[in-house]
Amino acid sequence: MRYIVLSLILFCIGLFGIITRRNAIAMLMSIELMLNAVNLNLVYFSVRGGDLTGQIFALFVIAVAAAEAAVGLAIIINVYRKFTHIDVERMTSLKW
Amino acid sequence: MVGLITLIPALSFVLIILTGFKLKDKAAIVSICALAASFILSLYLSIGVFRSGPIEINYAWFSLSSFALRIDLISAWMLLLVSGVALLIQIYSIGYMKGDPRFHRFFAYMSLFCSAMLGLVLANNLLLLYIFWELVGLCSYLLISFWFEKPSAAAAGRKAFIFTRAGDIGFFLGILLISFNLKTFDFNMIFSSANNLPSVTLTAITLLLFCGAVGKSAQFPLHVWLPDAMEGPTPVSALIHAATMVAAGVYMVARLFPLFALAPVTLMTIGYIGIITALLAGTIAVVQTDIKKVLAYSTISQLGFMMLAMGSRAPMAGMFHLISHGFFKALLFLGAGSIIHAVHSNEMNDMSGIRRAMPVTFITFMIGTLALSGIPPFSGFFSKDEVLLAAFHNMPAAFGLAVIAVFLTAFYMFRLCFKIFPGQAKEHGHESPLVMTIPLMILAVPAFGFGFFNPFRGAEAEAASRIVLISSLSAALLGIFCAWLLYGLKVVSLSSAKKTFLYRLVQNKYYMDEFYDRLAGAAVLSASKIFSLFDSYVIDGIVNLAGLAATAFASLNRLFDVYIVDGLVNLSGAATMFFSDRLRKIQTGFIQSYLLFIVAGISIILIIRR
Amino acid sequence: MSFFFLAGVLLFSAVMVVTLRDIFRCAIFLIIALLAMSGVYFYLGAPFVGVIQLLIYVGAIMVLVIFAIMLTSRISDKLKEVSNTLVIPAFVAAFVFLYFMLSSLFRTVLPSPTPAPIDAVAGIGTALMTKFALPFEVISLVLLAALIGAIVLVRKD
Numbered sequence: 124m125r126y127i128v129l130s131l132i133l134f135c136i137g138l139f140g141i142i143t144r145r146n147a148i149a150m151l152m153s154i155e156l157m158l159n160a161v162n163l164n165l166v167y168f169s170v171r172g173g174d175l176t177g178q179i180f181a182l183f184v185i186a187v188a189a190a191e192a193a194v195g196l197a198i199i200i201n202v203y204r205k206f207t208h209i210d211v212e213r214m215t216s217l218k219w
Numbered sequence: 220m221v222g223l224i225t226l227i228p229a230l231s232f233v234l235i236i237l238t239g240f241k242l243k244d245k246a247a248i249v250s251i252c253a254l255a256a257s258f259i260l261s262l263y264l265s266i267g268v269f270r271s272g273p274i275e276i277n278y279a280w281f282s283l284s285s286f287a288l289r290i291d292l293i294s295a296w297m298l299l300l301v302s303g304v305a306l307l308i309q310i311y312s313i314g315y316m317k318g319d320p321r322f323h324r325f326f327a328y329m330s331l332f333c334s335a336m337l338g339l340v341l342a343n344n345l346l347l348l349y350i351f352w353e354l355v356g357l358c359s360y361l362l363i364s365f366w367f368e369k370p371s372a373a374a375a376g377r378k379a380f381i382f383t384r385a386g387d388i389g390f391f392l393g394i395l396l397i398s399f400n401l402k403t404f405d406f407n408m409i410f411s412s413a414n415n416l417p418s419v420t421l422t423a424i425t426l427l428l429f430c431g432a433v434g435k436s437a438q439f440p441l442h443v444w445l446p447d448a449m450e451g452p453t454p455v456s457a458l459i460h461a462a463t464m465v466a467a468g469v470y471m472v473a474r475l476f477p478l479f480a481l482a483p484v485t486l487m488t489i490g491y492i493g494i495i496t497a498l499l500a501g502t503i504a505v506v507q508t509d510i511k512k513v514l515a516y517s518t519i520s521q522l523g524f525m526m527l528a529m530g531s532r533a534p535m536a537g538m539f540h541l542i543s544h545g546f547f548k549a550l551l552f553l554g555a556g557s558i559i560h561a562v563h564s565n566e567m568n569d570m571s572g573i574r575r576a577m578p579v580t581f582i583t584f585m586i587g588t589l590a591l592s593g594i595p596p597f598s599g600f601f602s603k604d605e606v607l608l609a610a611f612h613n614m615p616a617a618f619g620l621a622v623i624a625v626f627l628t629a630f631y632m633f634r635l636c637f638k639i640f641p642g643q644a645k646e647h648g649h650e651s652p653l654v655m656t657i658p659l660m661i662l663a664v665p666a667f668g669f670g671f672f673n674p675f676r677g678a679e680a681e682a683a684s685r686i687v688l689i690s691s692l693s694a695a696l697l698g699i700f701c702a703w704l705l706y707g708l709k710v711v712s713l714s715s716a717k718k719t720f721l722y723r724l725v726q727n728k729y730y731m732d733e734f735y736d737r738l739a740g741a742a743v744l745s746a747s748k749i750f751s752l753f754d755s756y757v758i759d760g761i762v763n764l765a766g767l768a769a770t771a772f773a774s775l776n777r778l779f780d781v782y783i784v785d786g787l788v789n790l791s792g793a794a795t796m797f798f799s800d801r802l803r804k805i806q807t808g809f810i811q812s813y814l815l816f817i818v819a820g821i822s823i824i825l826i827i828r829r
Numbered sequence: 830m831s832f833f834f835l836a837g838v839l840l841f842s843a844v845m846v847v848t849l850r851d852i853f854r855c856a857i858f859l860i861i862a863l864l865a866m867s868g869v870y871f872y873l874g875a876p877f878v879g880v881i882q883l884l885i886y887v888g889a890i891m892v893l894v895i896f897a898i899m900l901t902s903r904i905s906d907k908l909k910e911v912s913n914t915l916v917i918p919a920f921v922a923a924f925v926f927l928y929f930m931l932s933s934l935f936r937t938v939l940p941s942p943t944p945a946p947i948d949a950v951a952g953i954g955t956a957l958m959t960k961f962a963l964p965f966e967v968i969s970l971v972l973l974a975a976l977i978g979a980i981v982l983v984r985k986d
Contacts, residue, residue, distance in 0.1 A: 126869075126873065127934060128931065129836050129839070129869075131930050131934070132927065133839065133840065135923045135926060136846075136847060136923075137843070138818060138922075138923045138926065139920060139923040140846065142818070142915055142919035142922070143811075143847065143916050146852050148894065148897055149846075149847075149852055149855055151894070152855060152859050152894065155859065155863075155886075155890070156846060156859070159862075159863065159866050162882075163866065163870075166870060166873060166875045167873060169875065171942040171943075172942070173942075173943040174945075175952050178877065179956055181878050182877075182878065185878075185882065185885050185886060186968050186972060187971060188890065189972070189975075192890045192894065193976070193978075193979040194982065196893055196896075196897040197979040197980075197982035197983045198982060199897060200897060200901060201982055201983065203901040209901055211810060212809065212914075214808075214810075215808035215809050216808060217806065217808035218806060218807055218809070219803040219806040219808075811915055812915060815922055818922045818923070819922055822922060822926050822929065825926070825930070825933070826929060829932075
């Protein structure tokens with residue numbers, strides 16, 4: 124079944140988004156998309172192969188995604204407080 | 220015991236050297252006692268040898284040669300001559316050298332000389348002989364230049380050493396040749412195995428050995444040092460340059476005669492050199508005005524006689540003449556010393572009326588003169604007769620010349636006598652002290668009587684010949700007569716003769732000294748020219764080349780350094796700048812571009828891994 | 830049939846998420862995408878994961894995201910450009926990536942499926958307590974760390 128194709132396309136959309144978007148929160152949302160694509164892959168193979176390990180792994184991924192989203196958003200709020208914007212294109216202090 | 224003969228005077232030398240300045244005048248006693256001991260020992264051993272044949276001793280020394288000593292007929296008589304005459308001369312020297320600031324040194328050197336000469340006489344192998352030969356030469360040098368404050372004395376010592384050394388080079392080469400061919404230095408072994416060698420080798424060896432004798436015994440052409448050696452004190456002249464050291468060359472030929480007998484060419488050479496020397500020296504002696512020089516040339520002439528005897532295959536005749544000459548020549552020199560001591564001058568023109576002023580000296584001197592001139596019954600007549608006999612039978616051409624030499628000998632000796640003895644005595648003429656006249660009297664005895672018993676008569680006795688007898692006697696008497704005419708009665712004035720070329724030639728000793736000067740000078744100059752050329756072209760060339768090479772290498776290094784090394788450094792700097800300039804643009808600080816690179820990298824991996 | 834419907838919604842929403850200017854609308858489309866995703870899970874036969882997805886992803890994470898959006902956006906932000914200068918390269922890169930992945934995918938032969946009629950929920954629960962007990966505990970630690978971290982980071986002091 125071409126769930127794999129679906130997951131691939133979803134992943135690439137997320138990839139495009141993460142590279143393209145200026146807003147930091149939009150980047151985060153693109154990350155979520157990518158994670159979901161991965162989850163789909165995992166679950167598909169778990170169902171197909173009869174082994175529950177894939178689904179359990181997907182659960183863990185979801186848990187970690189939640190944790191990461193929380194911390195990431197906390198950081199973004201901090202950045203907003205400092206710079207009053209969250210435009211990643213303007214955050215280039217590490218430039219040469 | 221044999222070795223003690225040599226050893227005791229050597230110890231005396233060491234003792235005097237170490238303590239002389241404390242002993243001062245008593246040093247003479249040490250030396251004389253040592254020498255007397257040697258004399259007594261020699262006498263004792265010699266009597267034993269005369270009775271029962273030769274004695275030989277061998278002390279082991281080192282592997283090449285041993286300390287081999289031998290007393291036989293000729294060495295026994297040499298021992299007696301050397302120790303006896305030296306003893307008398309040392310007693311004489313107590314008076315002659317009185318007051319000299321280096322008195323004790325004189326006796327030290329005398330002791331050393333006696334030790335070395337006695338060792339030379341005793342030696343039974345070549346190495347030992349050569350060692351003592353050189354030692355004797357050293358003592359000669361020390362004693363000739365004893366009064367070295369005088370530059371002429373120092374120069375004379377050097378001259379003696381150099382000329383005898385020149386002869387010694389040949390001698391040493393001869394020794395090397397013998398040891399190379401026969402593998403031994405020992406005389407007995409050499410004599411037994413020498414006839415196996417080819418005659419060319421034998422001739423070469425013997426000629427080389429004879430070179431040593433030419434130097435030491437003042438034969439032509441190395442005779443020029445002996446007259447100059449008269450700069451030394453008169454006892455030195457008496458001992459070394461009349462009786463003993465110069466006889467060493469003759470003795471060496473006699474000792475090694477079994478070897479020389481195998482090389483007839485060498486013997487011929489020896490004979491002719493001998494007679495040439497005798498004539499040459501005789502002619503020069505005729506025009507000398509220094510009393511010691513007359514005696515010196517006379518010594519050279521008599522040594523030539525002895526070599527003539529050797530060349531005529533009569534070594535025993537030569538030895539006989541050597542011993543008897545030793546006695547009367549020492550006598551003559553001591554007498555001359557006595558006269559010089561009284562008159563304070565060597566020149567015959569300053570001396571007159573000695574007969575009245577110094578009678579003892581006069582009588583002993585006359586005895587010596589008669590002996591030297593070959594008048595019977597004095598010893599010189601008998602010994603000269605033996606030599607002339609041998610020459611007559613074996614080298615007739617030389618015999619004729621020898622008769623002329625006899626004439627000359629008598630002539631110049633009586634010229635001397637007629638010049639100094641008659642006439643008015645000078646004011647300060649007085650007889651010498653006893654310590655000087657007693658040796659004169661003692662020496663006069665053998666000078667008179669030694670000829671009556673010829674210990675060397677034996678194997679080579681030639682048939683007595685009337686011709687020889689008559690010719691030698693008439694030559695001698697003719698010589699005396701002419702001298703009496705010219706110098707006694709003063710029949711003819713000699714001033715015009717003094718202006719001739721012949722006179723000037725002879726007076727300048729045939730210009731031999733000038734010849735040697737030129738030779739040495741030319742040799743040194745050409746050698747130094749060669750060396751300077753070598754220095755400037757070869758050595759400077761090498762140095763300059765090294766310098767050029769260094770600078771070339773340095774410039775090469777500089778090129779390398781500037782272009783390559785600096786180039787590399789600059790290149791690395793420029794490359795770093797270039798790349799860093801480009802590569803830093805990657806650091807955009809823009810996180811999404813980083814992500815893009817990640818994706819691009821993964822894609823590339825995917826493409827490659829496909 | 831329902832698969833294609835769900836897939837279509839999912840993909841459409843995803844595209845909207847990455848292209849819309851207004852971030853609030855992006856968030857809404859993300860919610861729709863996640864809901865569609867959950868539907869796919871159910872359709873696939875993994876109900877537990879689908880429910881968890883709904884509970885946590887849609888229920889918790891998106892609420893958090895919306896909170897953050899509210900806290901960090903300003904009215905004037907609407908006028909800005911949505912994407913940066915890297916659009917074209919990003920598109921190319923993503924496309925290339927997709928292309929090559931798909932081509933490798935179509936080349937591979939998947940092993941035959943082995944369907945296992947299991948009680949998913951019970952099975953997951955058992956596995957979590959036995960085989961995956963350690964990761965389970967570690968996850969709880971991770972969540973604890975995130976919790977504390979987020980609080981510490983956002984504190985105003």
